[in-house]
Amino acid sequence: MASDISPVLRLEGVRKSFGIGTPAETEVLHGVDLVLERGEFCALIGPSGSGKSTLLNIIGLLDRPTAGRMDIEGQDTSLLDDAGQTRLRGHSIGFVFQYHHLIPAFTAAENVMMPMLVDKGWPSAAMRQRAEELLDQVGLLRWKDNLSSHMSGGQQQRVAIARALAMQPSLILADEPTGNLDTRSAEDAFQLMRRVNREQKTAFLIVTHNLDLARQTDRIIQIVDGRIVEGNTGLLA
Template sequence: MSEPTMPDPREVLRLEGVRKSFNLGTPLESEVLHGIDLRLRAGELTALIGPSGSGKSTLLNVIGLLDPPSAGELYLLGRPTRMVDDETRTRLRNEAIGFVFQFHHLISAFSVLDNVLMPLMIRHGKPSATEIDLARSLLDEVGLAAYADKKPTQISGGQQQRVAIARALVTRPPLLLADEPTGNLDTRTAQSVFELFHRINAQFGCAVLVVTHDPRLAANCARTVQLVDGQIVSDALNSPLDG
């Protein structure tokens, strides 16, 4: 009998045989994810690629604890999550996962600083002075310290996406999920935002999973996972491109 595998202390996320079906128990039942095995460690910057309809969004929703798997198990920081109740799932998601989307979803009535603080305000109301200092430092990290008091409508699309990244990091999550974060930006701005992901990944040491259709951006991640028809068909380390 083989000895049990020791847990990896740097492992942030582990999926074992994860399946996801919709319309369970009906004639329309369909399985979208077919037994996904995936591990992400702290400090990894990983691209998730695949054609439209391959299941990327479904997988991201499962990883983000927005949707439970139909079978298999998802471990977040070593904790199994498939059978936890909704309250626990929400708490784990808020504490451990940051989200960046293609459309930044900033609130135009609030300042840039307040948008960054929003996850903390949702969690426990008025932010502390320490939390405000943290939000300002994150804005400084993404090059927007001077824009803290402006409204999102007063800054560019690329700057708005940088605010969204700062907002995702304000809770210091061990896992950052980004769904086509550069898909709504021009090439030059997209590159600068992606370089920011690299810097954030190196500085904060969180695991970062980026869904992208851009092969050059994917190739600049340390690792690329390819999903086709609800199955991982390749999972490989990359050699960063020059230039």
């Protein structure tokens, strides 16, 4: 069992190559080392093509590294088969995307219930109660029975944040979570994530091109040409 004091995320020498064994073989990540402590609120920045998406897919257990080790909550993910990685992803990681990916024909509450339904296979009153509690936290309880397609972009992203919290994950990966919102809605979504981080000690890794947003996080992690350049905030001046 993982220790409560172990980091929520640890990468050691993580490499990722594509087209292995072909003339087009390309290494995208070059020995990435990264530790994310429990409750940290971090931004991941870097130019297009720097490896951000590849790194996020590996951390989110959507892809496997070519080499190196990744632990999530003290669990060596290389020891897990696909089913084991799916279980770990479902319980330990929440996702917030630039485009909310809600199901238009479902209500706000039903969308928030989805991770719990995937985990258990059938709905229950407890799931409904959990969904309503989360919608209350994000200020949308009165819209719980509204179809997501009838909600504003900012409201939909708040539903997506509530959905990401459904399984009480220790880590939330947010990929350009404010990139598709107007300025006011973007600030509201960011402050909501910050409040969740402070109140629930949930770790956040936020991929963003918005440097103003990045400056408001606790730590900025830069990736350049597949390598981590950490703590060099001078590039943001």
